[in-house]
Amino acid sequence: MAMNPDHPASAASTTPSSTPTGGITIGGDPAHAGKRLAGKRAIVTGAGSGIGRASARLFAAEGAAVLAVDKNIESVSETVAMIVADGGKAIAAAADVGNEADVQALVARAVAELGGLEVFYANAGISGGDVPMSEQTVAQWQEVLRVNLIGPFLALKHAGAHMAAQGHGSIICTASVAGLRANAGGNPYSASKAGVVSLVQTGANTYWGTGVRVNAICPGLIETGMTRPIFDRARAAGSQDKLGQINPLQRFGLPQEIAAMALFLASDDASYVNGQAIAVDGGLTSSLPFKRRAR
Numbered sequence: 012m013a014m015n016p017d018h019p020a021s022a023a024s025t026t027p028s029s030t031p032t033g034g035i036t037i038g039g040d041p042a043h044a045g046k047r048l049a050g051k052r053a054i055v056t057g058a059g060s061g062i063g064r065a066s067a068r069l070f071a072a073e074g075a076a077v078l079a080v081d082k083n084i085e086s087v088s089e090t091v092a093m094i095v096a097d098g099g100k101a102i103a104a105a106a107d108v109g110n111e112a113d114v115q116a117l118v119a120r121a122v123a124e125l126g127g128l129e130v131f132y133a134n135a136g137i138s139g140g141d142v143p144m145s146e147q148t149v150a151q152w153q154e155v156l157r158v159n160l161i162g163p164f165l166a167l168k169h170a171g172a173h174m175a176a177q178g179h180g181s182i183i184c185t186a187s188v189a190g191l192r193a194n195a196g197g198n199p200y201s202a203s204k205a206g207v208v209s210l211v212q213t214g215a216n217t218y219w220g221t222g223v224r225v226n227a228i229c230p231g232l233i234e235t236g237m238t239r240p241i242f243d244r245a246r247a248a249g250s251q252d253k254l255g256q257i258n259p260l261q262r263f264g265l266p267q268e269i270a271a272m273a274l275f276l277a278s279d280d281a282s283y284v285n286g287q288a289i290a291v292d293g294g295l296t297s298s299l300p301f302k303r304r305a306r
């Protein structure tokens with residue numbers, strides 16, 4: 012391969028310490044295919060179901076040792092059993108992601124039992140239901156914000172401190188298209204997810220110069236435990252064909268399609284991706300709700 016000394020990838024393979032990347036591994040190397048997280052230690056929250064389970068399984072399949080976390084120990088233990096059956100390495104932990112002592116303990120446990128921490132996927136979330144504003148209570152708002160926004164903040168605070176000290180790491184948060192536009196969730200849910208979009212922007216800058224990357228994924232409609240009532244209602248009404256029809260791909264998404272983006276952001280392939288909220292939504296947020304032009 013011709014070497015371009017001005018290109019960080021070329022320079023990194025010869026003189027890593029003198030490049031603008033410091034000692035950070037540059038991504039995009041075909042040799043890493045199939046083991047994109049080899050040697051990395053990852054915490055995945057909400058790993059007992061949906062997007063978190065798919066991500067924990069994919070991370071482990073790509074070589075990571077995973078601390079799989081959920082408030083529901085039975086479901087996250089099932090996830091770990093799946094990973095182990097597939098030949099991967101994972102341990103289960105019960106924790107409340109909105110509780111600071113729990114998050115601090117998770118980071119300490121990853122370091123003690125997995126030997127370190129390079130990736131924190133703050134994915135756990137709750138929908139908060141769909142309640143008219145006149146009936147929403149302060150307590151409901153506080154609980155949605157506590158889990159969906161303070162949870163990711165605690166990940167940035169505690170995992171970020173550890174990663175900044177070691178000089179590298181990737182923090183990923185699950186936001187939502189509901190954090191970008193109206194009509195994809197209730198008021199507190201949408202506000203919490205808009206907060207996550209802001210948090211990854213400010214967080215990436217908080218960790219300025221440390222090598223820690225902070226990004227969010229904004230999923231569209233994905234079939235998971237959270238959206239099961241929508242799917243059940245549609246199937247009962249015989250209208251399941253309509254689910255996801257309002258995006259250009261005209262279908263809903265699967266948890267593994269979000270896990271694939273999480274894998275990318277966790278891996279060194281995303282070595283230059285930072286402070287972004289990336290929609291994975293079939294194109295839903297690319298359009299305005301006006302009449303489609305004829306082809």
Ligand SMILES: NC(=O)c1ccc[n+]([C@@H]2O[C@H](COP(=O)([O-])OP(=O)(O)OC[C@H]3O[C@@H](n4cnc5c(N)ncnc54)[C@H](O)[C@@H]3O)[C@@H](O)[C@H]2O)c1
Binds near residue numbers: 158232
């Ligand atoms: N499914 C969708 O269409 C969709 C769209 C956009 C964003 N999201 C987001 O994706 C993330 C994952 O949700 P999902 O769709 O896989 O739903 P899910 O309900 O299948 O999984 C969420 C998991 O988080 C866990 N959890 C909830 N509160 C917790 C807490 N306080 N501490 C620890 N664990 C907790 C639950 O027990 C559950 O296992 C959430 O942040 C959600 O808001 C989902």
